[in-house]
Amino acid sequence: xxxxxxxxxxxxxxxxxxxxxxxxxxxxxxxxxxxxxxxxxxxxxxxxxxxxxxxx
Numbered sequence: 937x938x939x940x941x942x943x944x945x946x947x948x949x950x951x952x953x954x955x956x957x958x959x960x961x962x963x964x965x966x967x968x969x970x971x972x973x974x975x976x977x978x979x980x981x982x983x984x985x986x987x988x989x990x991x992x
Contacts, residue, residue: 939988946981949973 953974959966 942984946977949977
């Protein structure tokens with residue numbers, strides 16, 4: 937169940953980054969926020985797939 941949750945959260949974050957524009961927050965441009973959240977989504981997606989493939 938944890939693996940599926942990681943995959944779903946990763947996909948939701950990636951879709952959210954593609955759709956929603958981010959304003960400048962704390963003097964950091966919105967594009968940087970999109971990259972950070974997108975990388976987090978990719979990491980969670982890859983981690984969920986890795987755990988699903990490498991079952992013990």
